[in-house]
Amino acid sequence: MRALPKLLSKTRIMRGYKCVKNIYLNIHHPNLEAEITPDQQALFDQGNAVGEEARKFFSGGVLVDNKPWDFFGSLKKTRELLASKTPIIYEAAFEHQGCYARADIIKYSLDTQRWKIYEVKSSTKVKEEHLDDVGLQAWIIAKSGLPIEEINLVHLNPACRFPNLENLFEINDVTAQIRERYPSILPKVSQLFSTIKTDQVPVVNIGAHCLNPHECGFKEHCWKEKGVPAFSVLNLPKLNDKKWEYFNQGIISVDDARLTDLTPLQQRVVDVFKSGERFLDSKSIKAAIAHWKFPLVFLDFETMSPAIPRYIGTGPYMHVAFQFSVHVMTSKESEVTHHEFFHEFPTDPRPTLIPALLKACEGEGSIVSYYGRFETDRILEMAKSFSEYAEQLEALTQRIVDPLPVIRDFIYDKEFKGSFSLKAVVPALLGEDESYEGMKVANGGDAQRAYEEIINSKTTSERKNELLKASLEYCKKDTWVMVELVKWLFENSK
Ligand code: SF4
16 A cells, blocks of 8 residues: 555546546555556647647736645645736646646636636536536635635537637636535545545456546556456446446346347347357348449548637538548459558648549449448548538438448348448458558557648658658558458348
């Protein structure tokens, strides 16, 4: 058991709000926690970028620029700024009874001689967990002695559209809701402090809280402790919260006889698990793909979805395609041809991507896209923003066909492990050679990060070329495996 730190940050205490075992393990057994993934790091970075952007709307403040881990230095600097009557402070630090919090923005009101707190969240709406988070923060600040007039949650406005960023943020006065929570905070925090002082790891069952709103870093440890196998009732598709009802009844293995009331798809997954035999309905596959028209055009986009919009007509988190790969297959026997596009510059990719896309997809054949809803939505969004291409772009969406529902409805292999994602389906049907293992850019998150680095003027040309090559390989792979998958469908639907 480790010695407790003198101060516990709000972020750490919030872990305990979510799960008391999480904060305990984080303090006493941090080695059991999974490392932060690049996707998680990107989320943190995005949150910081949104926080910095929000400061522009409260200009003229002074930043407590001590590092996040410098608690005592931050407290000292905040005291100095308060003593010198600084009217707006960014990242001010406060403490009360061992609890520590930093406020994104605080602003002094001359009228009331009290302070307004603005806590910035990078979401597009107020969420329940934000109220817990801001409640704890405001409680620490209030108890530390700062007179508070108002508590506000600031989040991104989904209606904002670039280039007008004046309404980028929405400010919600949550003072009344937060003050209602004050009485429950001290008992909750005291309970947490007494738990983390013991030498006993608290007993907490696993559940939906391990996955929502984010996957817990101790999941591997806790789930192993509970004996959850690699494939269990928790992996059954579309079982939602019911899976936890089964789990809590001790139904963990998918061959448990008590597993009833399953949908046909779930039942198929169970049957394949028991028999080990692949499910394949060739006749139905044949009927489902009979209307697909040659030349088949296999299409995949890579997109970015910045929190702070950058391009005309886009809002927070709207996807913007910066890359595509297209393979064209004229007939079942023909060689396939390849077309690709990558916008290497920080400007809006769409004005150059759209003509290249229309050219690559010309003709009347079906456009094959795995989870085609995504490509359809991106194309329709572009049609809306670039009216001169609207008709041609909308016509593309009429040609889109999707192998995903065909596979979901008529094929199941135990190696899918309950998932119908391309990355699960491809190695199971086409072999491990077609897996994404070892690729430098191996998923959508990697592709977005590579793109950001490529368009960054500080990136060396060597690094840029390396990333560009890896990004092109990844997107090409996505359409290439679709070609192979569709060939497989043809072969298995005779
Ligand atoms: S995995 Fe679940 S039970 Fe374990 S610490 Fe995390 S949230 Fe708690």
